[in-house]
Amino acid sequence: MIHTLTLSDLTISRGERRLFHSLDLTLRAGEVLALTGANGAGKTSLLRTIAGLLRPDAGSVAFQDGDGNPLDAREARGRETHFLGHLDGLKGGRTAREELGFQCDWLGHTQYGFDHAVEAFGLKPLLDLEVRRLSAGQRRRLAMGRLVGSPRALWLLDEPMAPLDARWREAFAEQMQRHLDADGLIVAAVHDPLPLPTRALDLGSLK
Amino acid sequence: MSRRAADQEPRPPGLRGATRVLLERELDLAWGGGGGPLLACGFFACLTAILPLAAGGDPRTLGPVAGGVAWLALALASLLSLERLFERDMEDGGLDLLALGHLSLEQVVLIKALAQWIAVGLPLALTAPVAALALGLPASLTPLVALTALIGGAGFAFTGALGAALALGAKRGGLLIAVVVLPLFIPPVVFGAGALERAASSQPVGPALALLCAYVLFAAVIAPFAGAAAVRNAQG
Numbered sequence: 001m002i003h004t005l006t007l008s009d010l011t012i013s014r015g016e017r018r019l020f021h022s023l024d025l026t027l028r029a030g031e032v033l034a035l036t037g038a039n040g041a042g043k044t045s046l047l048r049t050i051a052g053l054l055r056p057d058a059g060s061v062a063f064q065d066g067d068g069n070p071l072d073a074r075e076a077r078g079r080e081t082h083f084l085g086h087l088d089g090l091k092g093g094r095t096a097r098e099e100l101g102f103q104c105d106w107l108g109h110t111q112y113g114f115d116h117a118v119e120a121f122g123l124k125p126l127l128d129l130e131v132r133r134l135s136a137g138q139r140r141r142l143a144m145g146r147l148v149g150s151p152r153a154l155w156l157l158d159e160p161m162a163p164l165d166a167r168w169r170e171a172f173a174e175q176m177q178r179h180l181d182a183d184g185l186i187v188a189a190v191h192d193p194l195p196l197p198t199r200a201l202d203l204g205s206l207k
Numbered sequence: 208m209s210r211r212a213a214d215q216e217p218r219p220p221g222l223r224g225a226t227r228v229l230l231e232r233e234l235d236l237a238w239g240g241g242g243g244p245l246l247a248c249g250f251f252a253c254l255t256a257i258l259p260l261a262a263g264g265d266p267r268t269l270g271p272v273a274g275g276v277a278w279l280a281l282a283l284a285s286l287l288s289l290e291r292l293f294e295r296d297m298e299d300g301g302l303d304l305l306a307l308g309h310l311s312l313e314q315v316v317l318i319k320a321l322a323q324w325i326a327v328g329l330p331l332a333l334t335a336p337v338a339a340l341a342l343g344l345p346a347s348l349t350p351l352v353a354l355t356a357l358i359g360g361a362g363f364a365f366t367g368a369l370g371a372a373l374a375l376g377a378k379r380g381g382l383l384i385a386v387v388v389l390p391l392f393i394p395p396v397v398f399g400a401g402a403l404e405r406a407a408s409s410q411p412v413g414p415a416l417a418l419l420c421a422y423v424l425f426a427a428v429i430a431p432f433a434g435a436a437a438v439r440n441a442q443g
Contacts, residue, residue: 074311
């Protein structure tokens with residue numbers, strides 16, 4: 001499994017605009033990286049680049065296992081990476097049960113993964129509702145279910161807390177802590193500080 | 208995560224499992240909410256019902272063009288639900304989720320095209336004999352109409368999926384898909400209508416069917432790679 005995430009000499013542009021250049025960074029198991037910076041500083045672009053959804057102009061994203069051996073990037077992303085963007089990836093016309101079930105099945109779940117996810121984010125009363133009837137916070141909790149239902153080492157989170165109320169922010173922070181205790185890695189774009197000890201990277205300062 | 212209990216071990220869905228899961232979801236999305244396939248069948252039936260009204264019901268004028276018109280209507284009806292094939296997953300972030308699964312994006316495009324064939328091509332192939340009868344094709348040809356429509360529908364689904372992927376992110380994507388995809392629909396229309404014409408004049412239909420199948424295989428090989436490249440481009 002992924003133990004180390006290494007960004008070397010990474011340069012990303014969107015259109016004509018250079019977001020940042022020559023970013024070097026190493027993140028190890030059990031660490032959280034909090035990305036900060038003004039709107040448009042490149043937080044989302046960096047997350048999408050790590051997830052392999054965006055090609056960098058230069059530099060590379062590499063993954064290593066616990067012994068320092070390089071992992072195949074396609075496998076590391078397809079089997080061990082969660083990307084939770086600001087879009088939840090849920091279909092309005094399907095029920096919460098169908099959507100959570102699909103996400104867990106698609107990403108590879110544990111035996112009781114679905115039930116753990118339901119329990120962790122209080123999804124039980126929502127399961128039979130259509131996703132379109134859920135509020136933004138409920139939808140985000142449903143999308144977060146896959147983080148628990150389908151354990152993957154690297155979590156890439158884009159403003160994960162934004163639509164959540166205080167109670168569920170606390171619950172999610174607890175899940176993040178558990179993930180770190182199990183040697184997970186987290187990269188999160190945030191505006192408000194996370195309630196965990198984090199390493200911080202201000203993308204605005206890299207221009 | 209070094210000492211996880213057995214029930215905490217992730218179970219990768221495997222190729223078959225992931226294929227089944229995605230196929231089920233795609234079929235559910237195609238049939239649920241809006242009933243896209245029924246819409247396509249209704250459109251198909253309307254088109255073929257309008258022609259006799261417009262050109263007159265005389266079997267001598269309709270007969271020679273019936274096969275061709277049926278295939279033209281089939282091609283147009285196959286376009287209808289293509290716009291949503293990738294667009295809805297692009298809009299709600301589902302495409303990012305699909306890109307980070309166990310299957311490659313090429314496989315995802317292939318499965319989506321297969322789902323399109325089952326959800327839209329199959330109902331259209333079942334409607335096609337009725338439409339052909341309405342156009343005045345002899346009843347003895349209806350099994351051949353259904354068979355060619357079913358094979359051709361696979362070709363429409365694969366090239367259509369490619370067009371839908373290429374049009375991702377474009378404004379008025381539906382129109383763009385029609386312009387990109389319709390020229391690619393010419394070969395199956397020619398071969399399919401050709402098979403009906405040969406059958407009507409008691410010639411062997413084998414060569415036309417073989418060409419139709421060859422087109423489908425060609426599309427099935429090209430579409431996943433080209434479609435996946437187009438999706439990656441739209442995501443980046």
